[in-house]
Amino acid sequence: MKKVIVISLLVFAAIILTSFLLVRTCSLKTRWGVGVQKSCECSGVEWTLYNQLPVDGDMKTVCIGVIKLVECYEYKNNEKVKVSC
Numbered sequence: 640m641k642k643v644i645v646i647s648l649l650v651f652a653a654i655i656l657t658s659f660l661l662v663r664t665c666s667l668k669t670r671w672g673v674g675v676q677k678s679c680e681c682s683g684v685e686w687t688l689y690n691q692l693p694v695d696g697d698m699k700t701v702c703i704g705v706i707k708l709v710e711c712y713e714y715k716n717n718e719k720v721k722v723s724c
Contacts, residue, residue: 665702673714675722680708 665679683704711724 661703661705663702663706664699665706666698666700668698675711675713677709677711677724679706679710681705682707 661683665681665685667677669676679702681700681702681704683702686701686703688699688701709724710721712719712721714720
């Protein structure tokens with residue numbers, strides 16, 4: 640019985656450690672394109688946390704996997720300008 644509990648705790652700890660290492664905020668787009676926007680390329684599963692409609696507010700995605708590329712930009716005079724993250 641003790642062996643089953645120890646194995647269960649080790650599996651649970653491994654799942655938590657994996658989630659801390661692999662789950663990251665990927666994209667962040669603010670309402671109406673105001674402020675700094677962030678987009679990325681995810682080599683896993685990208686999950687949307689908020690809707691993309693402007694009336695629903697900010698849109699945020701989470702990458703479960705490895706993030707390959709991150710790009711931050713901002714709109715100035717209706718032009719997309721790269722900024723540092």
